[in-house]
Structures are given as C-alpha cells and as structure tokens.
C-alpha cells in the first residue's frame with residue numbers, strides 16, 4: 001500500500017499498481033486500429049537503471065570508483081553523490097501516478113524486472129520492438145569527473161547487454177557513448193558495436209563538448225563503416241546559467257529539451273559533417289518536432305548570406321536535415337496545420353520514427369501518429385515502424 | 399435511459415470516486431462536498447483514464463496588491479481531477495479541461511434513489 005500526498009492534507013491510498021491496467025485504454029486503441037497487422041517500433045523508451053544500480057556496479061572495473069559508488073548509493077539508495085542531475089519534477093507532484101506507484105508494481109515471471117515491466121507496457125500499446133535508454137544517466141554527460149562518466153557508462157553498457165538485451169529480442173538499445181572522453185567513446189563502439197541487441201550508439205545531448213571536434217572523427221568513421229546509427233538524446237540542464245534564469249520545471253523542460261540539440265545540430269551542419277560522413281545515419285531524439293522548421297529556416301537564411309563560414313556545405317542546411325532522422329515524441333499537437341507543415345518540411349514519410357518515451361511523463365501512444373488526418377495509411381505505417389526497420393536494418397523476432 | 403448502479407450511498411464517502419461501466423463506456427463518478435458528478439473516463443488528450451487519477455485542488459499564484467508574486471497556494475474551492483497518463487487537469491464540478499475550457503469531458507446525470515447512487519448512462 002502506498003499513500004500519495006494530495007492538496008489539503010488529504011492522501012490517496014493505493015493498494016496496487018499494474019501497468020497493464022493503467023494502459024487498458026491503450027490496449028483498446030491497439031485493437032481498434034489493428035496494430036497487429038503491421039510492425040510498430042518504438043525508437044525511444046526508458047527504464048530506471050538506478051533501480052538496478054547495485055547490479056550495474058558489479059560490472060564496474062575500477063575497484064576504487066566501484067567502492068565509492070557502492071558506499072554512496074548505500075547511504076542514499078538512489079545513486080546520489082555519484083550521479084549528476086538532481087532538481088526536477090517529472091512526476092508533477094504525483095499527478096503522473098506511475099512515478100510514485102512504480103515501486104509497488106509486482107513483476108513476476110522470473111525475468112529481469114526491467115524486461116517484465118518493459119514488455120508489459122509494450123504489449124499494452126501494441127509495440128513490437130522497443131529501443132530502450134536509461135533515465136537518470138541522461139544527465140551523466142554533466143558529470144564533472146570524466147573518468148566517472150566512462151566507468152559508469154561502461155558498467156551500464158556491459159550490464160545492459162548481459163542482463164537485458166541478451167535475454168529479450170524485443171528490447172534493443174543504442175548504447176551510451178562516454179562522449180566527454182573521445183578515445184573511450186571510440187573503444188566503446190569497437191567493443192560493443194556487434195553485441196546482441198545493440199542497434200547503434202547514443203550521445204546524451206546535455207553536455208558541453210562540440211560534436212565537430214577532430215577527436216571524434218574516427219568514432220564517426222567507425223560508426224559509418226559498421227553501419228550503426230548515431231543518436232543524440234535530448235536532456236535538460238537546470239544548472240546551465242541560461243536555464244537557471246527559469247523558475248519552473250515546465251519552462252526548463254520546454255526549452256531545455258531542445259537547446260542542446262539545437263547547438264549540436266548547428267555544429268554538425270556548419271562543420272560539414274554530412275559531407276564528411278555521407279553514409280552515417282544521424283538520429284535526433286526527444287526534442288519533439290517544432291524545433292525543426294525553426295532550425296531549417298534560421299540556418300538556411302543565414303547560410304545564404306554567410307556561406308563562406310560553412311564552406312563544406314554543398315547544399316542548404318535544411319536539405320541535409322532532410323537526410324537525417326527524427327524521433328516523434330513529444331510531438332507538438334496543438335496546431336494541426338503547423339504539424340502538417342512540419343511533416344512536409346522534414347520529409348516525415350521517410351525520416352520520422354515513432355517513439356513513445358514511455359514510461360516518462362510526456363509519453364506518446366502510437367495513435368498520436370496513427371490518428372493524424374493528413375497521413376496516408378502507408379505513411380503511418382512507415383513512421384510507426386517501417387522507417388525504423390530500414391534505419392536499424394531490423395527484422396522482427398518471430 | 400439505462401441507469402447504472404454506482405454504489406450504496408453509505409459506502410461511497412465524500413471525496414471518493416467510483417468507475418462504472420455502461421456497455422463500452424467507462425464512467426467516473428465523484429462524490430465531492432455532498433454532491434455527485436459523473437464524466438466519461440476518456441481523456442481528451444490521448445484517450446487516457448481521465449477520471450482515475452489524483453483529486454487535487456487547483457494551484458494558484460498569490461499576487462499582492464502591488465503585483466508582486468508572494469507565493470503559491472491551493473485553491474479553497476476549485477477542485478480538479480487529474481488524468482494519470484500526462485497530467486491533464488479537469489474541473490471536478492464541470493468536467494472542463496482546466497488548461498483550456500473549450501475542451502470538456504462528456505458528463506452524465508447522477509441520481510440518488512433510496513439508499514443507492516445511480517448514473518444515467520446515455
């Protein structure tokens with residue numbers, strides 16, 4: 001039993017929590033729309049890796065850091081003191097009930113809890129295959145100690161491959177690149193690039209390293225050679241000076257989740273990365289879609305006047321952007337006309353990949369794509385699964 | 399109009415809610431400060447179970463006479479229920495979406511008969 005604190009000193013007593021029940025309406029949508037007739041691939045979903053923090057630390061190789069992290073997490077049970085981040089109110093004071101209630105959810109079945117719980121929501125939504133990412137570790141690029149980012153991410157990647165990905169073909173991941181250490185990032189691709197369930201690599205965007213630095217070129221070249229996509233997963237940093245001027249989580253989330261990706265995509269384009277790595281597939285995750293028309297117009301307009309500063313480019317920035325891939329969530333759906341224009345501008349039929357972001361607070365169901373009035377059935381199916389199958393060279397597990 | 403039994407009055411305390419079914423339709427029935435309210439349990443956002451989340455008073459900013467912000471409080475009278483999927487808030491007394499009152503949940507009539515509460519589905 002759990003008591004949720006409410007307004008007015010009231011409390012709400014909750015006996016049990018079951019994701020299948022919470023998502024019963026999603027299952028109904030899946031049935032009504034016959035999702036079973038075509039593949040649905042979710043390219044951005046999450047688990048809460050700190051719930052398995054002690055397991056992950058078993059995979060940590062530096063014995064001193066391992067002991068330090070074990071001790072810190074024993075004191076606080078949540079990795080505090082080891083993980084950066086901190087302030088944030090994703091659960092909106094418990095209004096998004098799955099955050100506080102998660103801990104009373106039962107996960108029987110003998111498999112790892114993360115596998116059981118992930119398949120539970122996938123089944124409810126009608127999702128065949130999900131690419132899974134961590135949650136608090138999205139802030140790890142802000143860790144002041146580069147060696148801790150490397151050690152923790154390596155332990156996490158090893159744990160994820162051995163304990164989760166090897167045991168469940170419907171769960172995949174793009175593994176964490178410890179981007180603040182270019183050499184360690186390169187080694188990570190070498191070591192895990194062909195591991196089971198690894199569909200590419202991911203840079204957590206909240207960090208302060210320019211993506212065009214020469215030190216990264218060999219990693220991009222290796223990814224391109226191995227035909228592994230590179231993703232930039234958005235995240236916010238309330239400790240940034242600019243973000244620190246905002247006093248509400250809504251503000252920091254709205255701006256913070258696009259800010260770093262705006263910086264990275266601008267560097268990526270102005271330094272001619274698409275010309276240097278024409279076959280490297282680049283995927284921008286969890287910034288929604290509204291930032292894309294803004295970036296296209298802004299960069300094209302400036303490029304026309306200042307092309308001497310981006311001499312590698314042979315086409316307009318927006319044309320390169322139409323070769324990149326984007327995950328859909330959190331899709332801004334308050335102005336259908338604007339959304340339709342956005343779909344046209346990014347060539348959504350081939351470049352957009354459905355993502356749920358479940359179980360995070362602003363998740364999107366497949367119906368957010370399937371119910372769009374301006375898409376053909378073929379376009380819907382491409383965005384919900386076909387495009388991802390192409391990008392990741394996937395075949396569905398039987 | 400079919401009437402669906404919700405609960406015995408004695409077993410439905412003030413401040414609580416019940417979810418009942420009328421065919422394919424789920425209806426959330428709220429008992430709040432002596433009155434009953436009923437809405438379709440289907441969120442206008444992505445179709446979540448709008449009536450099943452927490453019941454919270456509206457949050458208000460406290461702005462002083464000189465227009466300065468002096469804190470926040472919970473409203474004394476405006477009460478919301480919150481869709482648990484993503485947090486859309488609904489005015490419990492009207493079924494309107496608090497963030498955009500043009501959006502509204504379908505409402506149903508609630509009747510008391512003898513010892514029992516019923517919702518009129520249809």
Ligand code: FES
Nearest residue numbers: 441443444446481
């Ligand atoms: S479905 Fe209700 S808030 Fe999204």
